[in-house]
Amino acid sequence: MIIALSGGVGGAKLALGLSRIMPPEDLLVVVNTGDDFEHLGLSISPDIDTVAYTLSGLANREVGWGRHDETWSFMETMEALGGDTWFRLGDRDLALHVERTRRLRNGESLSAVTADLCRRMGVGPRVVPMTDDPVRTRLLTDLGWLDFQEYFVHRRCEPVVSQLQFQGAGAAKPHPAFIAALADPALEAVVICPSNPFISVEPILAIPGVRDALMACKAPIIAVSPIIAGRAVKGPTAKMMTELGMDPSAGTVAQRYADLLDGYVIDHADMAEVVSIDARVTLAQTLMTTMEDREALAKIVVEAAATLRRREMHGLRHRRVP
């Protein structure tokens, strides 16, 4: 069994790769919900949706969000009616939000709704939200505190970020399947996908109990760098690092995860950073353009985990000491 911690696009790509090189039911994808928000009265979970659409083959691979078979009548009409259109909701995508919202209001948990909707979309791996409790990522910017989607979509990541907050995280309980899997002797690896550390991975780590469970977990923890040669493949990771006073590099991301990491996969382009990284480094092509790229990177991650497990069996413990 493998656990993948994922945000949106980058994480979903690697999760898809993993799901194609192993029995999909043995993959547990734990997804950030700090991006979740209410819009037009609908409960929207962008990272869960991106992961579900990606794993079911429904994703629009050109734009990195939504579905490939989408139509836009709703949005066109909403515009004519003077409604909010800054968050683009396709007609098919909308069905997911309307149905999820109805079921959440009806008292079902986000994870129960997610499991059922994923099953109906034909998603193989188990997809669970990091928590069923509300966590909302907020950013302190030059425009003041902004809700995540206000910053990310409405303001196109333009405001300068100086601080992040995961509202509600302190009172949230991690998803029980996540914690149970971390303690499962059959667990082979925890993969921190190439997602934005600040807004995709750290909300997961901010939930009480998650860090301890990761530290106590016997399986190796391996991250894949979301930064290649100082740039993020997608999204504001590099820009945000600069604004937060950090050097935007694969090494800096490893430092964020610090004592959690046993292994770290970086791009060949970042070979020079190996010396600065306090974990067993694997070089790879980390840019995932084709399906083959996704599978190849997934294989490298799985093999790196196997190596770390073998080394531990031979007394060559990996760095992390629970």
Place this chain on the structure above:
Amino acid sequence: MIIALSGGVGGAKLALGLSRIMPPEDLLVVVNTGDDFEHLGLSISPDIDTVAYTLSGLANREVGWGRHDETWSFMETMEALGGDTWFRLGDRDLALHVERTRRLRNGESLSAVTADLCRRMGVGPRVVPMTDDPVRTRLLTDLGWLDFQEYFVHRRCEPVVSQLQFQGAGAAKPHPAFIAALADPALEAVVICPSNPFISVEPILAIPGVRDALMACKAPIIAVSPIIAGRAVKGPTAKMMTELGMDPSAGTVAQRYADLLDGYVIDHADMAEVVSIDARVTLAQTLMTTMEDREALAKIVVEAAATLRRREMHGLRHRRVP
């Protein structure tokens, strides 16, 4: 100025005819909201929507509900996700419901939202809900009490109706523009459109103050029969009358409105019923197939009202005595 009391399709057709033979802003359409319901978390007002779509030229004239330029991606996806699909919501139609629901939750009144959305759709006449308070038509049937849309759409009007109830009507306040218009000396006629008396017109009449204001109103009140030769043009009017122990005829509908009526427009086919009707009867072609039909019937109604007003000026009072 003319007031039209309307339900869905039949009423909307005559309202459209009226709006084309007079300055549209002088027409006030008061619409039944007893059919309103919550579905998939959305506030849906079927009669208001039918009236708005009809008056703006957006209506689907083939099926009698929804828009002519509709797409169905949402509904298709909802079906794939296992959601409710018995109430057909097109992608464009959905925008109206989502935006209305958002604004209602935000504290706006149904009439404020309706006025603004109608303006944006290019509706000429003023369209007001009969009340801003919730009224819900329920029917006692051989399957027990059913909510209106459950009976009307989900069960296709198949259950046998024995009783109707307008839940909330007793505590509802009529829309102030409606009551003000009834007292306006410039009012030329109140037209009860050819809608189902039980489920479209009587919910309006059930609101405290409406009957009194109609009785006190100086302008003539004219109904158009929704029954032609014993059959309803559309919907369960005739079936319902039979189930309620009434003869399904134009005359029976007039008896329902009884002391409210000054004039009554029936189809040529129902000429034999004239003797049984206690109001000044006008014969006309009441089936509205083409736009010319709508306009011609509207003209006949307006002329019948003018005749009633002239007769009153000459001391030939119409029947109704306030």
